[in-house]
Every structure is written in structure tokens, then in C-alpha cells.
Amino acid sequence: MFHKEGYKIIIIALVSCIVLSLVADYFVEDSIIKGGIIIALIILLILILQFFRNPKRAFSLEEKHVLSPVDGKVVVIEEVFEKEYFKDKRLQISVFMSPLNVHVTRYPVGGEVVYSKYHPGKYLVAWHPKSSEENERTTVVVKSKEFGEVLHRQIAGAMAKRIVNYADEGSDVAQASDSGFIKFGSRVDVLLPLDAKVSVKLNEKVKGGITILASK
Secondary structure, eight states, X not given: OBOGGGHHHHHHHHHHHHHHHHXXXXXXXXXXXXXXXXXXXXXXXXHHHHHXXXXXXXXXXXXXXXXXXXXXXXXXXXXXXXXXXXXXXXXXXXXXXXXXXXXXXXXXXXXXXXXXXXXXXXXXXXXSTTHHHHBSEEEEEEEETTTEEEEEEEEEOSSOOOXXXXXXXXXXXXXXXXXXXXXXXXXXXEEXXXXXXXXXXXXXXXXXXXXXXXXX
């Protein structure tokens, strides 16, 4: 099963691979070179298909839990001063996604979307300390019953060139439902109240909509 954001790219990639394979078969006489070109095209297509995969998952929804919004590895757990929305100290948990991870972004908590904003910006590597403030990004805040306002921020990495955000201010959203999509490598920050109990460790691998980041 593939995410809707990948349909156009997958079709273009599939057609391109077929055309280039036919061209190579017709014009390249050396069988080794011809085979190498075709194999390389197949590998490229497989990488694109796996990037846009959207596997079905059995989510365990719980209002007292904050779920990881994405697949990846925990790279930051620290207290920070959040400048854009809260303008006070928050607990930040950041998850880095490699190009091999599923890139669907899910709501870490359910509730009402009270803030949603897109910021154009740079494409620093996603683990750069300034990427949260200078890279292309979207900031979404959901007001939940248990945690109050929880912010999650999609951040484009060096390879990402487009962030898709589905969050509309005033709408009610379900925990673990689709919040957006980041194309080709990125990071997501989750900003929580300081009294949230962290359930993950640095360098721990997490799954979107499955792994519990924090609890009450």
C-alpha cells in the first residue's frame, strides 16, 4: 500500500524506467552495460516504492500517551525554549528519518488543531542544531484533553524539498491519523509540557503511531 503523495512520482518513475530500459535495450550493444543500466533502474524504482509505502498498522490509541508521529530514531530529548508558539520552556523529543523510513507524519495526540503554519526556509541537514528554526518546516499544535497543547514540527532535511501538511486550524483530529508527509529525508520535533514522562531513550528506534514517546 502506497501513500497518496507518492502516486504521481511512482507513475512517472515507472514510465521513465520502462522507457529508459527500452532505449538501453535498443541502443546499447554490450550486454553487461545494458544489464547494469536495467538493474540500476529497477533498484531506483524499488527505492522510490519503498519510500512512499504506507503499511497498515494496528494503532493502540490512548489519551494519556503521546505517540511518535513518524518512524525513525530519537536524536534529541531535552528542555528547550520554544520561540514560535509557546514562548516558554518545553520538553522536546526529536525523531530523525532516513530515506529508508516510512515518511507519513501522524498526529501524536488527538484533539483540536489550534495552530498550523508553514515556514519556507533552508535545507540544512536535519540533525543540524539550527534546522528547527531555519529549515523549511510546518508547525502544528493540537489541544488534547490530557496534555493540553502539544506541538509537532515537520522539518525538511538536506534531501527533502517539499513538506505536505494536512492540519487545518479549528478541525478535530484523531490520534495517529495522517497529519502530513515529508518527501525524501527529514525530522519531526514534538514539544511537550515539562511534566510529561518520557518513555523513550536517545538513539531508540520508533514507529509512527505505535511507539509511546511520553505519558502522563
